Amino acid sequence: MTATSTDAPTRARRARSAAPARRAAEPLSARRWALDLSASALLLAVPIAGFWTTFGGPAYLPAAVGAAVLGLAIAALGARFRWGVLLVAAATVVVYFVFGALALPATALAGVIPTLDTFRGLAIGAVESFKILLTTPLPVPATDGFLVVPYLLSLVAAVLVGSLGLRLRTPAWALIPASAYLAAGIALGASEPAFPIAQGVVFGVVAISWLAIRQAWAPSAVAAAISADGAPTRVGAGRRIAAGAGILAIALGSGVAAGAIAPAPTTRYVLRDVVIxxxxxxxxxxxxxxxxxxxxxxxxxxxxxxxxxxxxxxxxxxxxxxxxxxxxxxxxxxxxxxxxxxxxxxxxxxxxxxxxxxxxxxxxxxxxxxxxxxxxxxxxxxxxxxxxxxxxxxxxxxxxxxxxxxxxxxxxxxxxxxxxxxxxxxxxxxxxxxxxxxxxxxxxxxxxxxxxxxxxxxxxxxxxxxxxxxxxxxxxxxxxxxxxxxxxxxxxxxxxxxxxxxxxxxxxxxxxxxxxxxxxxxxxxxxxxxxxxxxxxxxxxxxxxxxxxxxxxxxxxxxxxxxxxxxxxxxxxxxxxxxxxPTQETTKPKQQPKPQVLQPPPPAQKPADEPPSIPDDRGKDNKNNTLPGWIGTALTVGGSTLAVIAVLLAPFVAMGIVKGTRRRRRKDAARPSDRISGGWDELMDRALDLGTPLASGATRGEDAATVASAFDQPAVATLARQADAQVFGPSEPTPDDIARFWGEVDEIVGGMTAQRSFWRRLGARLSIRSLRSGRRPASTDTTPPPPGTVPKERP
Incomplete structure (x- = not known):
């Protein structure tokens, strides 16, 4: 009994570990083939439907749908016989030309057998058809090589979607070419979408369902569902399918609700609006x-x-x-x-x-x-x-x-x-x-x-x-x-x-x-x-x-x-x-000139005090006083840009002024010892802004140990001892000592800053932690300490 009970978990563990290997080595099952090919076809149908407004009807469907079927067939054959990338690509090129009559039926014999004109049109159309499509007013006809665009895109997308879906453990990679095809159809299409709601719903439902079912069928899911006695069970797979269905329902409900609340877009931008x-x-x-x-x-x-x-x-x-x-x-x-x-x-x-x-x-x-x-x-x-x-x-x-x-x-x-x-x-x-x-x-x-x-x-x-x-x-x-x-x-x-x-x-x-x-x-x-x-x-x-x-x-x-x-x-x-x-043309009557009578001159008058004249520039041409329109526009745009930049830089400028003033006050303190302690405070404030937690009331040695550990700067401990010696020593430090001390402070600060990322350095410039840390500024008292007095260390 003991041996049996001990061997059962062992067999179960062996079965669970061997299940993925066996499943990975097995060929694709029929249900996997049906699921992957059906999902790929449905995903391809969404961008194919988007060309409806571009061609103004279903005339393009034989070329687009036929190319999708051919592409899925290439993907299936490649997965079945384990073709490499080069062989799949070669098969795609051959199929593109052999079945080119789908895109250029007017150049083919009986509309089916390709000719030299068909091959020539396909070769040129692979490059120029996109430009011609974008520069032609809509709807474009199903002639003149316009069908080469949906034919080529559907063929390539079908090969990629089908190959990735059939060969990879997760079909999520197949959604990339499917989404790219959908985006290409939108960019090359018309401003008015064909079936926007239906396209989005179908694409989302198919993608989520495909991922959920494949995950439930994955070898890891089956291995997790094996019972203790080694027998497989479908409880885990059922739970995964139920969970996937629940997620799908929630996603659909959220999408419908969001679509009902969100305002409909008024403009759809496509490449046609830019190219033409x-x-x-x-x-x-x-x-x-x-x-x-x-x-x-x-x-x-x-x-x-x-x-x-x-x-x-x-x-x-x-x-x-x-x-x-x-x-x-x-x-x-x-x-x-x-x-x-x-x-x-x-x-x-x-x-x-x-x-x-x-x-x-x-x-x-x-x-x-x-x-x-x-x-x-x-x-x-x-x-x-x-x-x-x-x-x-x-x-x-x-x-x-x-x-x-x-x-x-x-x-x-x-x-x-x-x-x-x-x-x-x-x-x-x-x-x-x-x-x-x-x-x-x-x-x-x-x-x-x-x-x-x-x-x-x-x-x-x-x-x-x-x-x-x-x-x-x-x-x-x-x-x-x-x-x-x-x-x-x-x-x-x-x-x-x-x-x-x-x-x-x-x-x-x-x-x-x-x-x-x-x-x-x-x-x-x-x-x-x-x-x-x-x-x-x-x-x-x-x-x-x-x-x-x-x-x-x-x-x-x-x-x-x-x-x-x-x-x-x-x-x-x-x-x-x-x-x-008008009954007659009316003209103004001519006025008879009256004889002129010489009038005596008016009596002389004193000149009145006239108010100072103000030049009236109303109605005058201001062309000489105005700038050309493009200069005014440039100045307006430039001024607005500078204003935005000034607003963005204002916090940096303000903090730079505050911290720069604090540094100058410390460096120019009245007492030489205060300049030394001010240099140490400057070092600790920079470390604090860079994110180093410093304990309140700690000694310089304790702060040095914290900073040295955070920034890998062993020189901080030496500098702490120098600060203690200069501050507590019997004599005041000389100007050379102060300059040398501040030089070492700046060198250590530069090393600490270099060890942080750009965003951390940017945050340190805006940090106010050192401003509210409670550190006392350097004393400005010029009275010398009493003889024999040892000043206390400032935290």
């Missing part, structure tokens, strides 16, 4: 400058045709919000500005509200970079022989709902717009609505008199909508229309400050949409009303019935848009009706 150079619309002239040319030159030929235009919708060309005194143009680049154009993609106006509409624009006589559009465009599909070039060069501004194309439009070009046409709110719904807090550029070159004229035009209107309507009425009912064509009263073109001032100062306001829209926008901005000028076309009432609108010079208009909070930009038309023309 920003579009500079200022290289093109303001379209408002061409207003009169369109009115004069396109009286017979239509500019373009719009089919499917909703009732009451307006066709937009451009929106301008910056005035320079000469021209109304788009503002400088910035988020939300009228020049913030981005490459065109799908779902460009996802948050727009209104009536969905699909309109088709066919270009006739119109030409230029500004694209006629309707409402908030969600997607634009180009048609015709020039469609691909137009698509690559198209940009859109969601804040102004306008589009440009650096490949100018010409006759025969066409495109279809999926848009949302916003409804125009009524005045009653805007009765209590304030203006929106919109940031607009400051107006330049506006005459000072415009502010007074704007206040007079508004009158006693109190609500925001009443003020805007008052401005609109001031121009629409107080002015007359003329665009300067033959048979109409004379009306000069342009909308510079001089032209607008002349129109406002005349006996009768005469102008067209160009002048009235600019004048109302300038008045509104002088009153603090967010306003901008829009150039476009008004469709006649019969266009909605026929569904076809032909834009020409008669339908060209310019109007004003004002931003209301929670509503958006609302249009207002300040131009008088075209039939409201």
């Amino acid at each position: 150079p920003p579009f500079d619309v200022h290289q093109y002239a303001s379209p408002l400058q061409s207003y009169r040319s369109y009115v004069r030159d396109y009286t017979k030929e239509p500019l373009f045709t719009v089919s499917g235009l909703p009732k009451g919708a307006r066709v937009r060309i451009a929106a301008m919000d910056a005035y320079s005194g000469t021209v109304y143009d788009v503002s400088s680049a910035g988020a939300g500005s009228s020049s913030a154009f981005i490459p065109m993609r799908s779902d460009m106006s996802g948050s727009a509200a209104g009536t969905p509409a699909t309109v088709k624009v066919t270009i006739d006589g119109y030409s230029g970079v500004w694209m006629p559009g309707v409402g908030a465009a969600q997607s634009i599909t180009f048609q015709g022989p020039n469609a691909d070039a137009l698509r690559r060069a198209a940009y859109y501004n969601a804040s102004t709902q306008t589009a440009v194309d650096t490949t100018p439009l010409h006759k025969g070009d066409a495109y279809e717009i999926d848009a949302v046409v916003p409804s125009v709110p009524s005045d009653a719904s805007l009765a209590k609505t304030p203006f929106a807090p919109v940031t607009l550029p400051k107006q330049q070159g506006v005459p000072q008199a415009f502010a007074d004229l704007a206040n007079k035009a508004v009158g006693d209107a109190s609500t925001p909508i009443a003020q805007v309507r008052a401005l609109q009425k001031h121009f629409a009912e107080g002015g007359y229309f003329s665009d300067g064509l033959e048979g109409q009263p004379r009306s000069l073109a342009g909308h510079g400050a001089g032209r607008i001032s002349a129109m406002l100062g005349a006996d009768q306001m005469v102008g067209d949409d160009e002048q009235y829209a600019v004048a109302m926008a300038l008045f509104a901005r002088e009153l603090g009303i967010p306003a901008r000028v829009v150039l476009g076309f008004h469709a006649p009432k019969d266009a909605a019935a026929s569904g076809v609108f032909k834009a020409d010079s008669d339908t060209l208009h310019a109007w004003v848009e004002v931003a209301f909070q929670g509503v958006g930009w609302v249009p207002f038309d300040p131009t008088p009706d075209k039939d409201r023309v």
Whole structure:
């Protein structure tokens, strides 16, 4: 019995020690193969799904999914036959080219058999396809070599994830290439994620579950579950699986709760935003400058045709919000500005509200970079022989709902717009609505008199909508229309400050949409009303019935848009009706000159004492007194940086001043013996700041032993004996003795400091331990001690 009872634990220990070795030597079981390959496939599916918005649909899935399957097959074969790294890499390269028809089907025979063009495209695409993908507006087509990116990434990631998962004891290493693939898909993709919540949940659940199950199946877990008699039990594995499931549930619950509480991110930064150079619309002239040319030159030929235009919708060309005194143009680049154009993609106006509409624009006589559009465009599909070039060069501004194309439009070009046409709110719904807090550029070159004229035009209107309507009425009912064509009263073109001032100062306001829209926008901005000028076309009432609108010079208009909070930009038309023309040109009557009568000279007067004159510099050009903008910006940034540095360095400077003053007071004490004891106190304070605990009331010998032990400085004990001899000796130390003593103190302090890390040295400079340690400063009493008196040692 005794032998049996003694051998049982021995056998159990042997079984437990041999179990890991046996399990490690055994080939992978079927369940391990199924688990690892399934988990790898699910992890790869997450980044593959992220390319959905990049390609605008599922057209890329055969290349990406096929590459993932091939990569997992390579990983499985490599794990089964124990291939080395070089052999696995060679197999990956061979498979990349042999099955390259998945990425370049147009170059393969029957879409399956690769050709020389396929191999050439794969070799070049492995390097250049990423650049082409990042510099092409979204969504990219499943042609032109774009599929090489998901094909190559999926293949390489599948080989790495599968190999690491099958071969290593813990699959945690396989999460690194899977996460890298996910990050690459995000960086190469679109700003709008495809399935962000689903991707995160699936990736997290699969990763945690895989780790938990593999840990439960690990040889160490099985060995721990062997009973005392050597028989295995599954209680330990069951507990581990249950614990893993509990952790998974807690993690999911915490993630859902955190997602519900945390605010959703407003911006997703991708490489596309950095690689694609920003579009500079200022290289093109303001379209408002061409207003009169369109009115004069396109009286017979239509500019373009719009089919499917909703009732009451307006066709937009451009929106301008910056005035320079000469021209109304788009503002400088910035988020939300009228020049913030981005490459065109799908779902460009996802948050727009209104009536969905699909309109088709066919270009006739119109030409230029500004694209006629309707409402908030969600997607634009180009048609015709020039469609691909137009698509690559198209940009859109969601804040102004306008589009440009650096490949100018010409006759025969066409495109279809999926848009949302916003409804125009009524005045009653805007009765209590304030203006929106919109940031607009400051107006330049506006005459000072415009502010007074704007206040007079508004009158006693109190609500925001009443003020805007008052401005609109001031121009629409107080002015007359003329665009300067033959048979109409004379009306000069342009909308510079001089032209607008002349129109406002005349006996009768005469102008067209160009002048009235600019004048109302300038008045509104002088009153603090967010306003901008829009150039476009008004469709006649019969266009909605026929569904076809032909834009020409008669339908060209310019109007004003004002931003209301929670509503958006609302249009207002300040131009008088075209039939409201002045009956005759009024001229000021000539005044008959009166005969001059020679008046006697005024009597002489004493000169009055004039007050000292004060030069009035208002309105003068201050260019000579101001610095260029970049210098001012540099000075501002530099000053702010210096201020931050000064704040960060202030504690070091303050502590340096305090401790430096203490050192000078000790070194310059009146008594020579106090200078010696002050040097010892300086040494102990530095040791204290460096983290050495010193006992209160200890002798110099005891302190020296503590410091020598903490810093490996045996010279401290010798220095302590010297200090005692100098302080308690029969005579005062000489200046050479004091200088030599302080030199040794500084040498020991330098050695102690060198033995500490940078952060410990930095903390010692800021430490206040030595300031509150209770050490008494060196005495400043100049009275010599009585003869034969031995001074007490200061702790």
